[in-house]
Amino acid sequence: MAEVLVITSGKGGVGKTTSTAALGAALAQTGQSVVVVDFDIGLRNLDLALGAECRVVYDLINVANGDVRLQQALIRDERLDTLYLLAASQSRDKDALSEGGVQRCIDELRDKFDWVICDSPAGIERGATLAMRFADRAVVVTNPEVSSVRDSDRIIGLLDSKTVKAEKGERMDKLLLLTRYDSAQAGRRHMLSIDDVLDILSLPLIGIIPESQEILRASNVGAPITIADAQSTPACAYRDAARRLRGETVPMIIPGGRKNLLNRLFGRRAA
Amino acid sequence: MYFSRHSFRFRGRNFLALAVKPEMPLADWLADLDQWLERSPGFLSGKPVILDLAGLSLQRSCIASLIAELDQRAIRILGIEGAEASALDESLPPLLTGGRTAGSVEAVAAIARRAPPAEEPKKAAPAATAPPPVPPVRSLLVEGPVRSGQTITNSDGDVIVLGSVASGAEVIAAGSIHIYGPLRGRALAGANGDESARVFCRSFEAELVAVSRYYLMTHNIEPRRRNMAVQVWLSGKTLKIASLDRAHREG
Numbered sequence: 001m002a003e004v005l006v007i008t009s010g011k012g013g014v015g016k017t018t019s020t021a022a023l024g025a026a027l028a029q030t031g032q033s034v035v036v037v038d039f040d041i042g043l044r045n046l047d048l049a050l051g052a053e054c055r056v057v058y059d060l061i062n063v064a065n066g067d068v069r070l071q072q073a074l075i076r077d078e079r080l081d082t083l084y085l086l087a088a089s090q091s092r093d094k095d096a097l098s099e100g101g102v103q104r105c106i107d108e109l110r111d112k113f114d115w116v117i118c119d120s121p122a123g124i125e126r127g128a129t130l131a132m133r134f135a136d137r138a139v140v141v142t143n144p145e146v147s148s149v150r151d152s153d154r155i156i157g158l159l160d161s162k163t164v165k166a167e168k169g170e171r172m173d174k175l176l177l178l179t180r181y182d183s184a185q186a187g188r189r190h191m192l193s194i195d196d197v198l199d200i201l202s203l204p205l206i207g208i209i210p211e212s213q214e215i216l217r218a219s220n221v222g223a224p225i226t227i228a229d230a231q232s233t234p235a236c237a238y239r240d241a242a243r244r245l246r247g248e249t250v251p252m253i254i255p256g257g258r259k260n261l262l263n264r265l266f267g268r269r270a271a
Numbered sequence: 272m273y274f275s276r277h278s279f280r281f282r283g284r285n286f287l288a289l290a291v292k293p294e295m296p297l298a299d300w301l302a303d304l305d306q307w308l309e310r311s312p313g314f315l316s317g318k319p320v321i322l323d324l325a326g327l328s329l330q331r332s333c334i335a336s337l338i339a340e341l342d343q344r345a346i347r348i349l350g351i352e353g354a355e356a357s358a359l360d361e362s363l364p365p366l367l368t369g370g371r372t373a374g375s376v377e378a379v380a381a382i383a384r385r386a387p388p389a390e391e392p393k394k395a396a397p398a399a400t401a402p403p404p405v406p407p408v409r410s411l412l413v414e415g416p417v418r419s420g421q422t423i424t425n426s427d428g429d430v431i432v433l434g435s436v437a438s439g440a441e442v443i444a445a446g447s448i449h450i451y452g453p454l455r456g457r458a459l460a461g462a463n464g465d466e467s468a469r470v471f472c473r474s475f476e477a478e479l480v481a482v483s484r485y486y487l488m489t490h491n492i493e494p495r496r497r498n499m500a501v502q503v504w505l506s507g508k509t510l511k512i513a514s515l516d517r518a519h520r521e522g
Contacts, residue, residue: 124420146438150419153437157418200437200455202416 002110005117005245006135007177008159010151012122014143015179015209018219019238020119021049023139025224026242028083032114035074035084039131040121041097044088050077051222052085059089064101070108079227084113094127106134124158132163137173139245140203143180144191149200152176156201176203177241180211183256194254207241209234210255288319288349290370293337295327301340308344310427316345321367325353334363409446416452417442426463438478447471454480461505470503471515485510 007020017040024036037060038046047053058073063086070086077083086109089096109116120131132138138159142152156174165172178197185191198205209215210233218228226235233255240250294300308315322341324334338348350367351359359366409428416434417423422441423430430444435452442448442456445463453474461468461483470480475497479488482505492512500515 150438153419154439157421157440160418199453200435202435 002113002116004106004110004134004136005115006120006132006138007117007141008120008128008132008138008155009141009148010122010124010128010155011143011148014141014148015215016122016141017045017049017119018215018225019139019141019177019179019209020046020117021224022226022235022238023242023245024083024115024117025077025080026226026239027115027117027245028077028080029226029239030242030246031082032246033082033084033112034115034117035086035109035113036117036119037086037109038088038119039097039127040119041088041092041094041127042090043121044090046119047075047085047087048222049219049224050083050085052077052087053222056087059087060102060105061089061092061096064097064105066101066104070105070112079223094121094125094130097126097130099130099133102130103134124154128155129158129162132159134164135172136165137175139175139177139206140201141177141179142197142201144178144182144186144194144197146192149192149197152201156203174203175206175245176201177207177209178205179209181208181255182211183254187256205252206244207237208252208255209237209241286319288321289315290321290323290352291315291341291346292323292325293327297333297337304344317347319349320346321350321352321370322348322364323352327353328355329358331358331360331363334358338363411444417456419456424462436472444468457481458503459486460503466505468505471501473500474498475501475512480510482510487512 007016007023009016020036024034028034036046036050038044039060040046041061047056052075055075058068060073062068063070063073073086075085075087077085106116118131118135121127140152140155142148159172159174160166163172176198178194181194182191186193194205194208212232212234214229214232215225215234218225221228225232226238229235237253237255240253243250322338329337334351334354341348348364350364352367352370354366356366411423411425411428411430413423413430413432413434417432417436417440419437419439422443423432424443426445428444429446430442430448432442432448432450432452436442436450436454436456436458438455440456441459442450443459443462445465445468446460447469448458448460448471450458450470450472452472453476454470454472455476455478457479458470458472458477459479459481460470464483466483468482470482477489477492479486480492480503481487482503485505485508487503487510496512496514501512502515503510503512505511
């Protein structure tokens with residue numbers, strides 16, 4: 001039976017789609033069968049992050065509305081045999097999704113995969129609430145800045161009240177993924193520290209992803225960072241986060257713990 | 272022929288109304304309603320109330336008697352939602368359609384649990400007779416944090432929060448507010464005008480704090496009071512803030 005995971009944040013641009021692609025690929029690289037589902041109807045991006053934009057024929061709305069069978073809409077990754085994409089529609093809007101249709105679709109995916117990862121759109125409207133609606137667990141993606149943290153707090157409130165699990169009175173498991181963490185900025189107190197974020201959100205942490213050029217490069221070539229640049233620091237951080245998702249205990253590495261002279265100089269110049 | 276008036280003006284208007292949704296069996300529901308009204312008297316009287324009958328499929332006579340029952344409780348029904356048009360006639364309020372939900376009043380119940388009153392007289396172990404009567408409610412206990420965007424309201428008494436109150440969250444109480452974590456959002460004590468209500472918190476980082484009609488915002492608060500355990504109370508027409516730890520030392 002699959003685990004349904006929602007990647008959500010409230011705020012836009014914090015790295016939900018990048019994290020969905022990276023975590024999905026990292027789990028698939030360990031042999032798990034994974035489907036990543038894009039819920040950002042009208043502004044889809046997950047296909048780009050996976051380099052599958054030319055191969056999208058049918059999408060989530062077609063499946064949810066029963067126009068096509070699930071098999072026709074699933075796109076298999078060209079690099080990883082066990083990674084699949086269910087894309088969002090680019091031409092429709094979020095009102096085209098019905099709750100019943102989404103539920104049918106998620107139930108069907110549950111039977112076929114080990115992991116169903118739903119990439120939530122930004123905001124707290126229909127797209128975001130439907131993405132989290134049927135999830136078993138949530139990964140809340142947050143940047144170490146005040147607005148992102150507050151939006152995440154708001155999303156956590158919704159996860160605790162608007163999901164099927166919460167409505168049944170069960171406990172919704174929520175995990176925190178801190179992204180775009182810049183150790184130089186945090187060192188000079190320009191950003192919230194990791195402790196500040198954990199203190200405000202009080203969720204268990206599953207990873208700290210450093211802000212890096214490698215991620216930007218990977219998303220521009222259309223490959224998850226864990227495939228595009230497997231040895232890079234962010235790729236390692238995502239792989240560790242994926243292992244924590246599977247229940248392993250992995251020591252947390254705080255990026256930039258060892259600062260060398262070069263990036264100290266660079267950091268000062270950037271200020 | 273001469274008409275003094277050439278046209279009538281009709282205008283569409285949107286109003287906010289409370290929708291009341293009875294549940295089967297109706298007798299039990301009315302009994303629950305009575306109990307609830309006892310705690311919150313006058314909450315519904317004089318307010319526009321819509322009767323939501325979706326999923327109940329009641330007969331005309333049944334609807335009429337339900338409305339009469341509500342009328343006895345000073346609840347006037349403005350319109351009916353979700354009923355079959357055939358089950359209504361001219362003697363009943365009109366059928367309304369296209370209503371949209373505007374903010375949920377019930378969300379609070381999902382995350383908060385009523386705390387038992389403190390001075391409940393101690394009785395012997397639960398007797399095997401009928402279940403004990405529900406005690407009158409005073410304080411509301413919230414276990415865990417209040418998240419941004421959530422509002423916790425208790426119009427009967429105190430609110431106790433065991434976690435933090437986030438920036439953008441709101442706690443409103445007729446009585447005092449006790450927060451055993453950082454207060455980063457808003458806390459409004461004495462919301463019904465009780466000037467003796469107070470706000471207590473473990474770490475004071477509030478966006479707004481109020482007692483009765485008086486409030487302070489972040490920029491009115493002395494920086495030296497921030498990030499410490501404080502109490503806030505009303506003295507005359509000004510809100511006072513004092514460290515709880517110092518009060519303890521002086522006491």
